[in-house]
Structures are given as structure tokens and as C-alpha cells.
Amino acid sequence: MQLTTEQVRLLFEVGIMAAWQGDTTEARAIMDGIQAARPDSTAPIIGIAISLMNEGDLVQAANVLEQEHQQHPECNDVRLYLAMANKLSGYDDRCQQLCRGLPPEPLDTAIGEVARILCQIPTESSMSELAG
Incomplete structure (x- = not known):
């Protein structure tokens, strides 16, 4: 079916x-x-x-999404959720890289809005670096 x-x-x-x-x-x-x-x-x-x-299980989520991203690099939804999993895991650089890889066209959509939010919210590790 x-x-x-x-x-x-x-x-x-x-x-x-x-x-x-x-x-x-x-x-x-x-x-x-x-x-x-x-x-x-x-x-x-x-x-x-x-x-x-x-x-x-953020690491496993990122692994699952990374495999899917390798198979479907054009899929912005996969890229966005992979960026989110990396951000939540504390991998800010990878999150930023994935968000920057989004084409400019969808940045006026929900995907683009979430990408902008992800790239601006500091994680606990980056906050402690700022305080230290």
C-alpha cells in the first residue's frame, strides 16, 4: 500500500x-x-x-540524523534537526556549520526561523566559557 x-x-x-x-x-x-x-x-x-x-539520547539522535544527512544532503528538514541535536549535545560549531549550510530561500520559513534561533542560543558550555 x-x-x-x-x-x-x-x-x-x-x-x-x-x-x-x-x-x-x-x-x-x-x-x-x-x-x-x-x-x-x-x-x-x-x-x-x-x-x-x-x-x-542526543548522541544517538545525532548519529541517526547524520547518516540520513549523508544520504539526503539536500533535505533541509534533516539538516535542521541534525543542527538541533548537535546544539543540544553541546556541539555548537557543528550546529553553526549546518545552519549556515541552509540555502537562503527557506530562511523566511519556519526552518529558517528555527535555524536562526539555534545559532543564537548559547549552550551551558558556551555560557561557562563566557563566565570563566
């Missing part, structure tokens, strides 16, 4: 809601289903990474 783009979006949203509510088993089952039906979609990988970030 081929899922439509709308069906993928709806399933993705349900999976993300499950992840945010701490039901990572359900979230991953939904994302695995999307991936089985639409192996070309980056949505399930992003959903799995969000679930991992919610669990506090």
Missing part, C-alpha cells in the same frame, strides 16, 4: 505526539510503519531522532 503525502504527514504527527508524551515504543512503531510504506521519506528518520532526543 502506498501512503499519500497527507497520510504520511498525519501519521508523522501522531508519532511525534506519542514521542512527546513519552510513548517512544508507539512512536517508533509508527515511524517504522511510515518507513516500510515510504522508504524514500525522511520523515520517519526525523521522527525516530525526535523520539531519541526526547529520551535524552
Whole structure:
């Protein structure tokens, strides 16, 4: 069965809601289903990474997204979530590099806004460097 783009979006949203509510088993089952039906979609990988970030496994989330970024370097959504995982992990330089790599066109969109926010918020490590 081929899922439509709308069906993928709806399933993705349900999976993300499950992840945010701490039901990572359900979230991953939904994302695995999307991936089985639409192996070309980056949505399930992003959903799995969000679930991992919610669990506090930032390194694994970054690893999953880095692999997807290598396969789909043109996907701004993957790039943005990879930047977020790196920022949350304290890898500010990698976050900045990924944000700078976004093309100028989407910077008026939500992706661009989040990228600008990510590149301006200091992490605990950068704050302690400023204080030290």
C-alpha cells in the first residue's frame, strides 16, 4: 500500500505526539510503519531522532540524523534537526556549520526561523566559557 503525502504527514504527527508524551515504543512503531510504506521519506528518520532526543539520547539522535544527512544532503528538514541535536549535545560549531549550510530561500520559513534561533542560543558550555 502506498501512503499519500497527507497520510504520511498525519501519521508523522501522531508519532511525534506519542514521542512527546513519552510513548517512544508507539512512536517508533509508527515511524517504522511510515518507513516500510515510504522508504524514500525522511520523515520517519526525523521522527525516530525526535523520539531519541526526547529520551535524552542526543548522541544517538545525532548519529541517526547524520547518516540520513549523508544520504539526503539536500533535505533541509534533516539538516535542521541534525543542527538541533548537535546544539543540544553541546556541539555548537557543528550546529553553526549546518545552519549556515541552509540555502537562503527557506530562511523566511519556519526552518529558517528555527535555524536562526539555534545559532543564537548559547549552550551551558558556551555560557561557562563566557563566565570563566
